[in-house]
Amino acid sequence: SSFDVAVVGAGIVGLAAARELIQRHPSLAFAVLEKEQEPAHHQSGHNSGVIHSGIYYTPGSLKAKLCVQGAALCYKYCDQKGIPYKRCGKLIVAVEHDEIPRLKALYERGLQNNVPGLKLIGAKEIQEKEPFCRGLMALDSPYTGIVDYKQVAQSYARDFQEAGGTILTDFEVTNMEMAKESAPESEDG
Secondary structure, X not given: OOOOEEEEOOOHHHHHHHHHHHHHOOOOOEEEEOOOXXXXXXXXXXXXXXXXXXXXXXXXXXXXXXXXXXXXXXHHHHHHHOOOEEOOOEEEEEOOHHHHHHHHXXXXXXXXXXXXXOEEEXXXXXXXXXXXXXXXXXXXXXXXXXXXXXXXXXXXXXXXXXXXXXXXXXXXXXXXXXXXXXXXXXXXX
């Protein structure tokens, strides 16, 4: 077979890129090449599964913006596709007095990054939320969640294939060569 575009690697990044490309350029022929027997076999299927809220990144940075937008898009995609997730939240706890200024700085950073629902809570509220946790103060981030990213990657693979893309497994790429640019024959060039 011949393809206009080939993406090497059927992890979540490769599948997300291929899915987006085929949606933007449906007249092109796309393939994803994967050396394993299934998509998301390595890191995409073996990570913590955290949907990060965007607290830690420098305000105004691209990382901060993309993390907050990415979390919202991840929840939306999971809702659309019926992929289970848990918006379990997260507590960042100060157990020593000298940690409180850093905690407050994280809170301010999160607010500047437009992280939804952030609040500072005291020792009593910490125990109400997490009975086995002790601390002086905590940053409560209710927008943080967890998801099985292997399921998300597999859903991306289905979307890609339903749009006409081909996934070739047991297909290890061992060499690449630069090709000359083709003449613009299609509407996508």
